[in-house]
Each structure stands twice: as structure tokens, then as C-alpha cells.
Amino acid sequence: MNETSIRKKPAAQNSKLTIKEIACKLDLSPATVSRALHDPESPFVSRKTRRRVQEAAAQLGYRPNLTGRALATGRTHLISLWINNPYMPYYANIARCLHQESVKRGYHPIIRSVSTLSSEPTHWEAPDGLADGIIASDVREPLLKLLDLSPSLRRPLLSIGVLCVQKVDHVAIDLYAGAVEAVEHLVSTRSGRITALQYRENDPRAVAYHDVMDRAGRADELVIIPDETRSSNRRFIRDYIEARGHPAAFFCHNDDVAIAAYRALCDLGLRVPDDVAIVGCDGIEDTEYLPVPITTIVSPVQEMIAIGWQFLEHRMDEPSAPIQSATLLPKLEIRESSMG
Secondary structure: OOOOOOOOOOOOOOOOOOHHHHHHHHOOOHHHHHHHHHOOOOOOOOHHHHHHHHHHHHHHOOOOOHHHHHHHHOOOOEEEEEEOOOOOHHHHHHHHHHHHHHHHOOOEEEEEEOOOOOOOOOOOOOOHHHOOOEEEEOOHHHHHHHHHHOOOOOOOEEEEEOOOOOOOEEEEEOHHHHHHHHHHHHHHHOOOOEEEEEOOOOOHHHHHHHHHHHHOOOOOEEEEOOOOOHHHHHHHHHHHHHHHOOOOEEEEOOHHHHHHHHHHHHHOOOOOOOOOEEEEEEOOHHHHOOOOOOEEEEOOHHHHHHHHHHHHHHHHHOOOOOOOEEEEOOEEEOOHHHOO
16 A cells, blocks of 8 residues: 655644743743834834844734733724825825824724715724724814714824814814915916815815905905816816806815816816916825926925824823814915916
């Protein structure tokens, strides 16, 4: 009878492997292993040791026990990020920067799309209920509803962006000041009609537009544009120009509208900036890569997130501390689309 060889399957990785077992295999203390895996900023672990521990943990199939960790430390190191429309380029960039900063600080981010215009209350839901806190970017109404429903909520909350909630820790961007500078720039360089393409009348950009035009003694023309896609806004602006003629300049609610306006003008054979100047808002990267780079109000996203995380970590350490707040100013980046 021929001898039959039997190939043994590799032993299944132990999903219940403990930090103590990893420490024993690497001849390190459990405290060092724990810091290497869970505290990326710890000064007590060298980069070489951290990499060695992480590689061993991956090879051995270690899975952190979040429940045990939470019981031991009082924190899950999960953070819930509420983003208003994370599919738009501006908010996608905020989501990316928040994600990076969260990981850098040793937190696992959970990104949720939460519309600031939603009329439905937003609750703590799984996995939000496990999170150590919420960072809400331009999500004012749902956050206010959450506070109304749960006035004794003891989770750290941070509101960031233009649409901030003042009753919790917040880092605001003063778009009114940025818009004033942008419209004054157009008033000083264009003698003809300056049209504002805005989503809402009560937005700080729209209010700034009215104020500057009134002080300059210039007739204003604010057009409410649908809050939709670039392609639909491109058609809307093209139809508007065909019906009303082109203005000397467009002051746009955001860079998506500015790019749509740029394409509509190209469709009609009009030149930017010779025939029509354009100013956008947000500072998304796309505006730099058009044949005529677009002037835009650049929001200080990185600074906002860095300050916000400082506030959040302080709130975790000092739950009864007074409300923390900061207001940041955007910067007008003047480019070719509004020169001349």
C-alpha cells in the first residue's frame, strides 16, 4: 500500500490572543506592547519597537478587545464624524483631513453623512453609541435636535465650520468676513453688473454681498441657484445668461457653482475674465487646475480641525470645563478669473 501523505492545515489564528501573549513572544512588557498598539503618540516606545510590535500583532492575528479596553480606560477610541454631504469635494476634503487627524491621535473614525437641512432628529445610533464623542462639520440643525432630545447628554460634542452650534465647543469659520473681502474685490475691479449665485438668502455669503453692494451704492442681483450637481447648475446658469445677458462678474456660493459658471460661459463663447469675472468659495483643489484658475475664498480646514481636536481632547479630560470656542478667518486667493 502506498503511503499517503497528509498535509496539515495551518492552525487557525487565535482571535483571542492577548497583549500579554504578544509581550511574552517578543520579550517585552505588556505595558510596552499596549502603548505600541494603542497609543501612537507615546514617548515611551521607540519607532523600531512600535513597528516590531505591530508587525507581530498582524502576523499572529491579534484583534483588540474594544470592550475590555473601554472598561479599562473609560474610552473606546472610536470617534463619530458627522459630515454634511461628504460626496462634495469640499466636505470630502474635510472628511479626509478629519480621518487623518483622528488616526494620528489614536482614534478610529466613523464617518456618517448627516444633512444639515434634515428635519429629522439624529440620535446616537450604533456605532455612534460606542463613540467617545462627535465632531460635526456644518451639521447644525441635527445637532441642535439631538441636544433638545437629550439635554443631559454627556458625550463630548464639537461643532466645526460655518454652521456651528454655539452651546457646545465649536470652531467657526467667519465666511461673512471672507465674502465681504471677495465682493469688495469685485466692486473695485468691475464697473458693470455683479451677480451673486447663492443657495440661500440668509447665508453669510449672501448677507455680505448685499451689505457690500449697498455700501458701494451698486444695484445688487442675487439669484437663488438650485443646490444640485455641477452639470445641472451649468445648465441653469447658461439659461440665465441667455435670458438676462451676462453680468460683469459672478460671486458664487461655492467652488462647485463657480466651476459650473465657468463651463456655462465657455459653452456660450464668453471669456473669463475678459467678459465675466468669477469668484468662488471653499478653496477646493479643482479651482487651480482649470485653464483659467478661479479666485476663491479659502477656508482654513487644517487649522480648524487641529484646534477642534485640541478642544475635544480637553473636553474628554475635563468634562465640566467652560465652553471652548474659536473663530477663524478665511483667505481670499486672487487668481486669474477675477483679474483685469
